[in-house]
Amino acid sequence: MSAADFLLAPEVQKLLKVVFAAPTNGFSVAELARKAKLNADEVERTQEHLLKCGILTRRKSEADEPETVEANTSFVFYNELRSIALKSFAAAEPIRAMLRSKFKDSVLRAFVLGEDEDATVQLVVVHGRLVPDESEMSIACRKLSVSIGRHLNVHVISSAKYAALTPGDDLGARLADLSAVEIVSQGETKAKPAVEREGLLQSARKRLAALARR
Incomplete structure (x- = not known):
C-alpha cells in the first residue's frame, strides 16, 4: 500500500478513524465493521494491508474470543499518522x-x-x-x-x-x-465580520476633516 493509498482510500480512513480514536483498544472485525460502517469483507481486506504495513498489530485474545487488532504505537510513523488523522478525516x-x-x-x-x-x-x-x-x-x-x-x-x-x-x-x-x-476560513460561512467601533481620536479626526471641507 502506497502513502497515497493510505491517505486517500476511504476504507483506510474509516478504519483508522476508529482505531486512532482509541489506540490502546482491541477491535474485532465485527466491531470495526459496525463502527466504521463497512462490511466485513472490506474490513478484513483493509485490515490485512494495514497489518502488513505495520500500522496495525494483532492483539492476543482468549481462545473463546475473536481475534482483534489495535494501533501499533511502536510503528515508526505512528505519531505522524495519528496527527494526520486528527487534522483530516478523524x-x-x-x-x-x-x-x-x-x-x-x-x-x-x-x-x-x-x-x-x-x-x-x-x-x-x-x-x-x-x-x-x-x-x-x-x-x-x-x-x-x-x-x-x-x-x-x-x-x-x-x-x-x-x-x-x-x-x-x-x-x-x-x-x-x-x-x-x-x-x-472567512467567507466559507454566512457569518458577517463584526463592525469595528471607531476610537475617539479617529472619530474626532473625521469630524475635523469634514469641517475643514466646508
Missing part, C-alpha cells in the same frame, strides 16, 4: 462539518490547535457579528465528542480579539504553530 472534517452547518451564521473562522495527551482536541472559534449560543455550542460539541472519540475544548473569541493577538500571547503563539490547522 477530527477536523467532522468538526468543520458541524460548525458550517449548525453555526454558519456566527462562526467566522475556526482552528484546530492539536490534540493533548488525554485525547482532548483544542478548538478555537472566531465569531463575527453574532456570537454562537453557548448552550447550543456545548451540546453540539458533546455529541460530536462521542462520535469522534475525543473530548473538545472550545475557545470562542471575537474577531476583534483574534485580530489583536500577537505571537507573544499564549493563544497567538499556538495559532502560529505549524501544528495549528484552519478548518473554517
